[in-house]
Amino acid sequence: MTKTEASSSSRGSNVGNALFVAAVGAILIVFLTAVALVLLSNVKYLAEPQNWSMLGDAKAKSGWEFFLEGLKDPENHFAIKLSVLMAALTALLSMVVAIPAAYALSRFRIPGASVIDTVLDLPIVVPPPVIGLSLLIFFRTDLGHALNNLTPQWYVDAMNWALSKFLGQPIQDDKVWVYSTRGIVLAQFFVACSFGVRAVKATFDTIGSRYEDVARTLGCSRFQAFFRVVVPMARTGIVAGLVMTWARAMAEFGPVLFFSGATPYKTEVMPIAMFLRYSAGRIEPAVVLLLIMLMISTVTLLTFKKLGGRGYLW
């Protein structure tokens, strides 16, 4: 009696296991298909034959022509260059802040740590335009004005010079950060940095403090232990953080729209360029930009998966 019960229950659990595996697998496949379908529908939209051209005198273009045109469009070149550069600066700046901040969070017993944690996570959870509007309002305050005035002129000049050279468009911002090209980094930074801190802190947490302690008993200073032991050990996490912040910064739209504005050939990063096309009723050029962003994201992910390898993020 007990034997048959046991065997039947184990048979039952075998069927259950199979069902479980099938269900989990099926959901994964359905989700993957859905994502692929949604993304690929853009290609289908561009490829649709436009046989309603007889309605007006506008010459109907094929999707391929739109695509080639988008690749050649100097405004798109500007947007791509600006996006890549600004996101790179944001990622570097974020890591400069995130590595020490994450280390402090991971190693020190700080009073009110949960409060700090919450504040750090806010930019991740909050709708991104909130950051943009907050920045816009911050720069109205006395502190904001002071920050504008404290910005050294040589820095402003150097940024203008480098940006003009790099972008092939005259950039002549003054000390004011609002609506400036260099201000894009600020708008992206406040969102991206939190992602960076999270990614790096997770790595420091997994490494633990024992290795540093050993290094210090062997004669390293705290500083040396940090740079010679912790940072090299955490490199995968740091690379992962760099990619996270770079990708996040590339994707940033709301904060840039509010804080830097949507100005063609000035603050036109790729998501802004897409918004500008779309809000002038130019849907196909917007879709072309979307496809370019999709390709850049895919290449980035693949490259860093190869480089950063077996990190916890992927």
Add this chain to the structure above:
Amino acid sequence: MMSDARRIVIVTLVCVLILVGVLIFAWPGNAGQGKAGPQVRLLAHAGAGIQPPLDELGKMFEKKTGVRIDYSYKGSGCLLPDICVSEKGDLYIPGELFYMKQAADRRIITKSRPVAQMTTVIIAQPGNPKKIASLSDMAKPGMRVGLGDAKAIAIGRTARTVLDKAKLRKQVEKNVVMSCMNVVELGNAVKLGHLDAAIVWDGTAALYKGYVTTVAIPAKYSQTSTIPVGVLKYSKHPKEAAQFMDFLASKEAAPVFEKHGYQCCLMKSKATKG
């Protein structure tokens, strides 16, 4: 372990260097512009739907005077809050007079004048599969209709005036499945096939020439509106800003507006204070 780390660093550095090199040197572009010293640049807060004529006119103006216009484009309803919060910018070019009045009420405009006119039209899907020929067709049961938000955007209020005049407002409002904050979204939704019909400006319909069907609204119901330009009190170059305002209202600019589906109002246009 260590050589592994070094390899990653080196590969990353080389990749970054190659990328930067390619971007700077091999990219087709026009580097080396603007070496002729600092240029006067005006920041114009402008409605996103008027991009095509404004972009063109901005370039014409820069060629003529050397003053560059940087547009900050957004839905017209978002421009005023932007200006009030940032207290920056030289010009204000919303898509409709309604927004200019709001700005005048807040006393942030020193001068303004109308530059172009628009009229309400119906747009329908390419080929007009639902056979929309009049306002009453929009009231037929089952139609998917889009109107602008009744409070926040000009076309929303104006379209309702049109429908009130035609005594169709209640019936058409029953069919409204989408309401938006920017008139161009209505055009996009019709073009993408998500709406059967919408009431927009003729200047908006012109953005989709050949891609949507435009149906005129009889003159007794139709409404006309104006695109105004104003000089902001925050302007650091009020002289140049006024110059650009006058340029937009000039004979030179008229054909550009007309090309993009607007009517010009040369006769009425005169700068007014405040």
